[in-house]
Amino acid sequence: xxxxxxxxxxxxxxxxxxxxxxxxxxxxxxxxxxxxxxxxxxxxxxxxxxxxxxxxxxxxxxxxxxxxxxxxxxxxxxxxxxxxxxxxxxxxxxxxxxxxxxxxxxxxxxxxxxxxxxxxxxxxxxxxxxxxxxxxxxxxxxxxxxxxxxxxxxxxxxxxxxxxxxxxxxxxxxxxxxxxxxxxxxxxxxxxxxxxxxxxxxxxxxxxxx
Numbered sequence: 001x002x003x004x005x006x007x008x009x010x011x012x013x014x015x016x017x018x019x020x021x022x023x024x025x026x027x028x029x030x031x032x033x034x035x036x037x038x039x040x041x042x043x044x045x046x047x048x049x050x051x052x053x054x055x056x057x058x059x060x061x062x063x064x065x066x067x068x069x070x071x072x073x074x075x076x077x078x079x080x081x082x083x084x085x086x087x088x089x090x091x092x093x094x095x096x097x098x099x100x101x102x103x104x105x106x107x108x109x110x111x112x113x114x115x116x117x118x119x120x121x122x123x124x125x126x127x128x129x130x131x132x133x134x135x136x137x138x139x140x141x142x143x144x145x146x147x148x149x150x151x152x153x154x155x156x157x158x159x160x161x162x163x164x165x166x167x168x169x170x171x172x173x174x175x176x177x178x179x180x181x182x183x184x185x186x187x188x189x190x191x192x193x194x195x196x197x198x199x200x201x202x203x204x205x206x207x208x209x210x
Contacts, residue, residue: 065204068192073099073199091160101197103134105174109154116141118151122174129179130190130204136172148172182208 071079080097088094095107103122108115118141122134139148153169161167164180178189186208193202 065190066187066207067205069203069205071201071203073196073201076201087162088160093158093160095155095159099196099201102137103196105155107155107159109151109158111144111146116144116146118146120148120151124194124196126191126194127175130192131178132176132191132194134174134176136174 076099080099084096093107095105098104098106103124105120105122106118108117110116118139120136121138121140122136125133125135127133136148136152139146139151141151149169149172152167152172152174156167156169162181164177166175166177167173168175176191178191182188188206188208190204190206191202192204193200195201
């Protein structure tokens, strides 16, 4: 009888310890999930916030990045569209930038008094400093004999462009000076890889220096 009671108490104690171990792992798992979700929400808010339009003339992206971000073309296009829609509010001249196998600038220009739509295709290149250069390769504008330099010159003069975007019609390039762009929370970006055919766009994210 005593042996039975002793075994019963031992079994009960083992069950209690087992439940304790299970609860411990459950809490650890929940904390881990919470941290992952919190980081995702924080990063998404930091990237998508439309008020992230402050500019700096200094490159503070030194040392190791706080994290790396990989985007697909679909994700990048959603962010670009969101940003441009907010940036161009109140502007009478609209344009778009879409990532396909090449970067495509879409808009319109005046040619002999007529409004003409166009698509200008660029090849992206990641520069050593983490900025991005877009080199114009082809202009789709129907059968009109319009040079690329004319369209880019019109866009540079008439389109509302961010201060960290430089358009050079003579060299047929657009440079995205990411080292002059800061998000609202002070974070900065450096491009590390852009492979549009394989839908891979990678950035390093740097925290603001205190």
